[in-house]
Amino acid sequence: MKWHHIEENWASFYEAITDRWPEADPADLDEIDGDQRAFLRYIAELTEQEPIDAREEVLEWLRGELPSDVVMDPAHDNRSIMLSGKYIPEGEDESDDDARFGDDEEEE
Known part of the structure; x- marks a missing residue:
């Protein structure tokens, strides 16, 4: 992930952040x-780490895959969707229809 994706879609990353840092x-x-700097300070305080250690932890998190619902790019949509499976509740499939978007009740 690139920080500009996170910054531009900040609220969309709350779930990914709280998955990594539940507190x-x-x-x-x-x-x-x-x-970004405020986030690094926050993680350092939250985890009671030195800033350099918190920075490494955040960099490790950034090496993860960008959730597919944040930035859709036709060049890697399918790969992003499959890799975003770790953000989907147990029992659901990353390719399942999502009722929030109203496509579950469409008649064909």
Whole structure:
């Protein structure tokens, strides 16, 4: 992932952030609003690590796959969708229809 994807789609990353750092507070994330330096400081405080160690942890997280619903790019949509499976609740498939978008009740 690139930070500009995160910054531009900050709220979309809350779930990925809280998956990685369960103790992260969405209200605190609202205040950070995509600011990379503020996020690094926040993770350092949250995990009670030295800033350099927190930075390494965030860099490791950034090496993960960009969730497919954040930035759709036809060149890698299918790969992104398959790799985003780790963000989908157990029992669902990354290719399943999503009722939030209203496509589950369409008649063919």
